[in-house]
Amino acid sequence: xxxxxxxxxxxxxxxxxxxxxxxxxxxxxxxxxxxxxxxxxxxxxxxxxxxxxxxxxxxxxxxxxxxxxxxxxxxxxxxxxxxxxxxxxxxxxxxxxxxxxxxxxxxxxxxxxxxxxxxxxxxxxxxxxxxxxxxxxxxxxxxxxxxxxxxxxxxxxxxxxxxxxxxxxxxxxxxxxxxxxxxxxxxxxxxxxxxxxxxxxxxxxxxxxxxxxxxxxxxxxxxxxxxxxxxxxxxxxxxxxxxxxxxxxxxxxxxxxxxxxxxxxxxxxxx
Amino acid sequence: xxxxxxxxxxxxxxxxxxxxxxxxxxxxxxxxxxxxxxxxxxxxxxxxxxxxxxxxxxxxxxxxxxxxxxxxxxxxxxxxxxxxxxxxxxxxxxxxxxxxxxxxxxxxxxxxxxxxxxxxxxxxxxxxxxxxxxxxxxxxxxxxxxxxxxxxxxxxxxxxxxxxxxxxxxxxxxxxxxxxxxxxxxxxxxxxxxxxxxxxxxxxxxxxxxxxxxxxxxxxxxxxxxxxxxxxxxxxxxxxxxxxxxxxxxxxxxxxxxxxxxxxxxxxxxxxxxxxxxxxxxxxxxxxxxxxxxxxxx
Numbered sequence: 001x002x003x004x005x006x007x008x009x010x011x012x013x014x015x016x017x018x019x020x021x022x023x024x025x026x027x028x029x030x031x032x033x034x035x036x037x038x039x040x041x042x043x044x045x046x047x048x049x050x051x052x053x054x055x056x057x058x059x060x061x062x063x064x065x066x067x068x069x070x071x072x073x074x075x076x077x078x079x080x081x082x083x084x085x086x087x088x089x090x091x092x093x094x095x096x097x098x099x100x101x102x103x104x105x106x107x108x109x110x111x112x113x114x115x116x117x118x119x120x121x122x123x124x125x126x127x128x129x130x131x132x133x134x135x136x137x138x139x140x141x142x143x144x145x146x147x148x149x150x151x152x153x154x155x156x157x158x159x160x161x162x163x164x165x166x167x168x169x170x171x172x173x174x175x176x177x178x179x180x181x182x183x184x185x186x187x188x189x190x191x192x193x194x195x196x197x198x199x200x201x202x203x204x205x206x207x208x209x210x211x212x213x214x215x216x217x218x219x220x221x222x223x224x225x226x227x228x229x230x231x232x233x234x235x236x237x238x239x240x241x242x243x244x245x246x247x248x249x250x251x252x253x254x255x256x257x258x259x260x261x262x263x264x265x266x267x268x269x270x271x
Numbered sequence: 272x273x274x275x276x277x278x279x280x281x282x283x284x285x286x287x288x289x290x291x292x293x294x295x296x297x298x299x300x301x302x303x304x305x306x307x308x309x310x311x312x313x314x315x316x317x318x319x320x321x322x323x324x325x326x327x328x329x330x331x332x333x334x335x336x337x338x339x340x341x342x343x344x345x346x347x348x349x350x351x352x353x354x355x356x357x358x359x360x361x362x363x364x365x366x367x368x369x370x371x372x373x374x375x376x377x378x379x380x381x382x383x384x385x386x387x388x389x390x391x392x393x394x395x396x397x398x399x400x401x402x403x404x405x406x407x408x409x410x411x412x413x414x415x416x417x418x419x420x421x422x423x424x425x426x427x428x429x430x431x432x433x434x435x436x437x438x439x440x441x442x443x444x445x446x447x448x449x450x451x452x453x454x455x456x457x458x459x460x461x462x463x464x465x466x467x468x469x470x471x472x473x474x475x476x477x478x479x480x481x482x483x484x485x486x487x488x489x490x491x492x493x494x495x496x497x498x499x500x501x502x503x504x505x506x507x508x509x510x511x512x513x514x515x516x517x518x519x520x521x522x523x524x525x526x527x528x529x530x531x532x533x534x535x536x537x538x539x540x541x542x543x544x545x546x547x548x549x550x551x552x553x554x555x556x557x558x559x560x561x562x563x564x565x566x567x568x569x
Contacts, residue, residue: 012475020373020385023366027388030403030443031395037406047406047413091298098291102299109302115497117504119521120541123528127316127538128309143305150298201394208396211506215528225396232402232511244399251394255387 031248038241045236060242069227073207075138076223080145080206085199087146088153093187096161110154113147121147122215129216137221144212149202156201160194193261204254208247317538327535335539345523345540349547352519356503359441363498364491366442367449371490372483374450375457389454393447401440401511408436408512432514440508445501449494456490457483492559496552503548520544 033047038056040049060066091110095103113121121144129140164187172182188195210225217226224247228240317335320328339345374385392400407413408431415427430436464486468478484491506521520540527537 009475016373020370023370024385024388027392027443027446029407030400031391033403033406034399045402045406087298087301090294094291094294094298098295100291100295102295103291106295106299106302109306110298113306115500116545117501117506117521119504119506119524120545123524123537123541124309124313125305126528127534128305128312131312131316146301147306150301154298204394208394210396210398214525225398228396228398232398236402236405240398240402244396244403247396247399248391251391254394255390259383259387 034241034244034248037238038245040238040241042238045238045241056238056242059239063239066224066227066239066243069222069224072138072221073223073225076141076145076213077203077206079138079142080149081199081203083142084146084149084153084202085195088150088198088202089157089195091150092154092157092161096158097166107154110151114151118148118209118211119215122212125212126215135218137216137218140216141213141221141223142206144216145202145206145209148209148212149205152201152205153198156198157191157194160191164190197258197261200254200258204251207250313538314542316534317542319535321533321535326532335535336543338536339540339543345520348518348520348523349544351517352503352505352521352544353547353551355437355441355505355509355517355519356499358438359445359502359505360495360498362438363442363445363449363502364453364494367446367453367494368484368487368491370446371450371453371457371487372479374454375460386454389447389450392443393451397444397507400444401507404436404440404443404512405431408439431512432517434513434517436512437505437509437517440512441502441505444505444508445498448501449498452494452497453487453490456487460486488559492556495555495559499552499555500548503544 037045037047037049039052041051041053125144168186169182172186210229213223213226224243228243232240318331320330320332320334322328377385410427410429418424465478465482468482504521505519509517509519510522524537524541527533
């Protein structure tokens, strides 16, 4: 290889590396802003802050409104996580083992809510729940979030089940165990980490979602992102950074748990 | 007769791995009750006549559609939404192709870091992703300080609220999804093909364009459709980072539904937008993959 070519390769390499590290920095920037500004002292969000304090944290823990939003978010997140994991795991298992028409039609249908603008799903469900006269805000938001989280659970479980050796299950059946026992003792231990990851992802998706939650909120029940959104409409307060820092921390924790259970590369391919 | 059909049904169920019918039923029922039926009700609602604010008149009329199509204001909103969709998609998908390739080529800790930077924003609320840009892009923000300090700008520019802020915010929202769509396809690619092209004398940019890009095309198609669908329907980025000139159809729907309580118009407007988005997405898919085959495996 000539000297000129070698130099050119080196320049290309340097540009390539500089390019993706720059993008990396830009991607992380808003998250850094959130954490840093949550410790600022001033009334109005500024980055970088002039002075630091914990006053916004104190204010957060003293606010009944925020704490009740936290409770609402957790209730809805757990509900959506349990429901979408149950539906997604059973549905995925069925589709894996069956070639009926329903099993072929279902996957594209459950994927659709992910491709529609959330505003449209929010409005569709708002009209629907009004029409049928169903007014429990917790349940309506759980349903909305389950529509989003179920396809994620479903497709993660599809690839988990695809790697499972079904002969093991057949062996269990041949030995005379009931299907439910085979599922519990043979299938579940092999796919457990996939189920846990699905449940964690579903919880996080529900915790962070805000457009559908905005459409379906009521005076009594509103999630953390919705309250953050409405308080941002009046002023750019650092209190939102405190709340956001918690939301980001939960995500980081979720990613780390998932990464510990399975390698992060696999997770990236599933999502 | 009834006995016979029951026996037939029983046989069918047995043949189809008995359990799977009961396993699939809950999910199928859920999608039917909370997705398919609500959607039909949305269509029905769009055919009602609109009355005083907060009420609608049961009817079978295309009045709401006519009102939407005739409105110059709505036309402007739709045009802007599609413009934003195209601009954000082109930027997001180009950057995502580069980033996904970098993640594909990286190894060890570097690979983990790059993938982590994609998954983390994916799992962060839209609220955080948009408002955190405000202190960075405002006239007295970090970016302006930097550009003025370096001498690239004479005086501060208002990036946000404005079009630049809206585009940056929207690209930031869809970028991780675009990267993952492309990455999941690239990760199955055999690096030897690229090596072979290089051994045959192709330069690195050329081997990227002629070997890597065609290989990643199904992923690029999915990334394009997803980014486009979400950017046309953008809500959070334009309302947090835009000025009044950056009003999208999603923001108008929100106001129709939650402030004006005009359900028939909101429903008709949404359905018209969905139809337009579907046509454009199918067109893009066909353009990029030659068929509409590659949609599966998102």
